[in-house]
Amino acid sequence: MKKKVLALVLAIVVVAALCIGLVACNDGAIKFNETFMPEWDEEYATLEVPADFKFGLICLHGESSNYDKNFIESARKAFRELGLPESNLIIKTDIKENEECTTAARELVQQGCDIIFADSFGHEPYMSKVAAEAGNENIKFCHATGTTAHNPDAPANLYNAFASIYEGRYLAGIVAGMKLNQMIAAGKFKAEDAKIGYVGAFPYAEVKSGYTSFFLGARSVCPTVTMEVQFTSSWFDKLSEKSTAQALITRGCKLISQHADSDGAPNACEEAGVPNVSYNGSMIQSCSKTFLVSSRIDWAPYFKYVIAQTVNNKEIEKDWVGTIETGSVALTNLNADTVAPGTLQAVLKARAELVKGTRYVFDCSTFTVTGKNFDEAKMKVDAQGHLTSYKADVNTDAAFTPDTEAIEKVGDKYIFMESDAEGRRSAPYFDITIDGITLLN
């Protein structure tokens, strides 16, 4: 009997200890408060959305991909904040970039959607086709990362959107640079060995713009940093992303970041104990020892915007660019266990400067383009190799003809105006390889 009582008491103690342990254990994150709130949030409070208003979301993959999960969660968040029933949000997952997208969009039209949104670059021609078919039905076709909506021959009800995520990447780069500085100060490696590895999906503008801004952010605090980029030729390939990250680590990269949609690279970093900056979602739960921060586009502001414009019968911008101020460009909370001291302050300061316009990510004085990176047909540089002119391929055509000047003089500085909706477009067009970044394939 005594033994039984003892066993019972012990069991209760163990359970209680576990409970306390679980409650006490938070995710070890420094809260990164959004100080810039969109002013039009108040307007949304009075918005009256019809009960049969439906929103269709076409996703390349499902929630298992960070990229698509980000869209899905943003859409749910927008619905919650506008007080709409979630049953009116129709999500079609695993829609490939082929005829499947046409069928999915047509089905959404038949299911009574007022807005249809597709999340992948390759969905565009199919969205455009169905938009033209449904021209008279007052259905809006919105497309993330797309490039053709501003063309004169594009359907009137096709819209493109993106965010100035290069600013978010730049801020994440600062976090990375601070971490490298900390490791150099601790004597883990020499300053000139500070090398970042980057797992990219495809060598096209969205990815190039992303890693360049990340690199510039890191170099703004850690001047000796260099970067190596390897492409996987796939948006979502967990094994390949993981092995690419491992290869980069073996090549001596001290920190890894990526622009690909699985958690392959963060997992490789967690196994190897190498710090990682993610994209489109926090990895703090599964990679708590190495995750630093993740930049992401919060699509909820755009979703709320298009819903409000449609309900109010107002025109949607052909090329919409979300910014830090609209709440579209966001960072996840910082991992308190891994980031260097003072990181939060540095990031907040840089963010304030970006918003004020006293700092630019693609400030041409901060990088050079020389040697084989220099392309006479597209760009002009000064004596040191700083860009003064660049013709970007903004109006998409099959031959990728450079057609629009992307650099403007602001004050005495030459600035590459990335994702500039005024006269250009929302999707990125910075596709220059700058000095300091090496492409491995």
Add this chain to the structure above:
Amino acid sequence: MTKTKKIREPLIHLVKRDDLPGWKAWGIRALSIVGAFVFICLLSFIVLKRSPFQIVKFMFEGAFGSKLSTLVLFRDLSILLIISLAVTPAFKMKFWNIGAEGQVLISAWGAVLCMYYLGGKIPNGALIFIMLLSSMTFGILWAVIPAIFKAKWGTNETLFTLMMNYIAIQIVLGSTKIWAGVTSTGVLHPLQYGHLPQVAGGDYALSMIVAAVITLLLFFYMRFSKHGYELSVVGESRNTARYIGISVPKVIVRTLVLSGAICAVAGFLLAGGIMHTVGSGTVGGQGFTAVLVSWLAQFNPIAMIVVSFVVIFISKGTTRVMENCGIANSFFSQVLTGTLFFIIIACEFFIRYRVLPRKRHKAVAPREDLDDDSVEVVEDFAEPDIVIEEPLSEADDDKQETRDEDVEHSQEETVC
């Protein structure tokens, strides 16, 4: 103690049945499909907390909810059916061609090759004709290379055809990267030229008509033609085939030319009639699903219509269930599809074997000498029964004797 254990009769034993009438077998299959449906509805009910009737309603909504979904359903069914028909003659011959995925993909690529380079330069009619020729060439090539190797040198056709899939995928990935531009995401946008004519006002009816024609032709080819008979003889026993004067290598190559040609039709329809482009996901795994369809239909072209319908219905149905329940990934719909096929395939086991429970000897056999005997016999009998049949490698083999012969000769038998 140990002695009694040794002669213990197994709780159940399996006896192969040869005598099950066809209608009964199909009845069991139909019941298993219905049973599987009921089961996955219950599973969805437990996981998704929706009533089973609602689940069924969602499934029908996904498959037949609108004119569009119905047309898409039958179009997808047609393509799957054509690919299933393509692999069937080879399977009947016990040539395990699992390369339909690659054969269809490379034929689609062959058509797009012409669309890309010749589009706009020659009249559309001529372009379509050249596309068909190109599709046929590549489709047949991809099927016949493993066949020649098998016929001449006895290489393993399963591995060979599987590897040919990967070659096809890499060719497609490499060339679309060049066509779409190196600085893009490697996805080739739909091309403007070489679209097959629309039948009944859409991209849907053509595939259905072609599938219906091929189904009938193949049914008659397999059932009534000399070729059809020859390939089933080669499947049953190569030695018998040789003995009655059938050239085994010739039959293998000829049958695979047919397989490749039918795959090419599927690829041609996909590229010219549906996708108007090509990518690694153009066939979408249907080349492998077709293996399942062909097997479940017992290599009967008419039954394949029903089986491919079930496959497509489930895929469209479960997708809509997830969509309506607000689940934004495909894991659970895959679980449901997997469960369904598991049940249907498991029922094949009961069609081929009789499961007999242990007899109650005390009641049945009062005579002790006989009792002992029967235990012995049953044990002898039970052992080989469990081992004999490997339902996955032996097709619809009902003739025990022929097969035994095969086993005897298998060592000396090399295809020449």
